[in-house]
Amino acid sequence: VGRGQLKVLDDRVNARRRIFDHYREGLSDIDGVSWLPEPDWSFSTRWLSVMTVDAELRSRDAVIAALADDLIEARPVWKPMHLQPVFSTCPMFSFENTPVADGLFENGICLPSGSNMVLDQIERTIAALRQVLK
Secondary structure: OHHHHHOOHHHHHHHHHHHHHHHHHHOOOOOOEEEOOOOOOOOOOOOOEEEEEOOOOOOHHHHHHHHHHOOOOOEEOOOOHHHOHHHOOOOOOOEOOEOHHHHHHHHEEEEOOOOOOOHHHHHHHHHHHHHHHO
């Protein structure tokens, strides 16, 4: 199965990157929305289209709930390991006492990004996001 998937890997990555680019371009004029960067030295698969919202302007949960009301599935970025009870006693690294993962979890939203999404679905999601983020 894995070897078969490798034959379509480039197509799937290109589709995910296009979806991410549509979201970023379609919401580029909205204040308080940020996108996870792609460093010059890397190439992201954009397997997830993740945006962050400025908590002073809007709530991550309110954005996710508004999308759900429009039957669009979105969810928070995965909960950092150090915040999960089973790992609460384990050591962790934070930068200047501000764990980056905490901020991403508190403000990050995983948008629909399946490689089989069509342009109409992406544009519908952008329109719904524009309504809630305006």
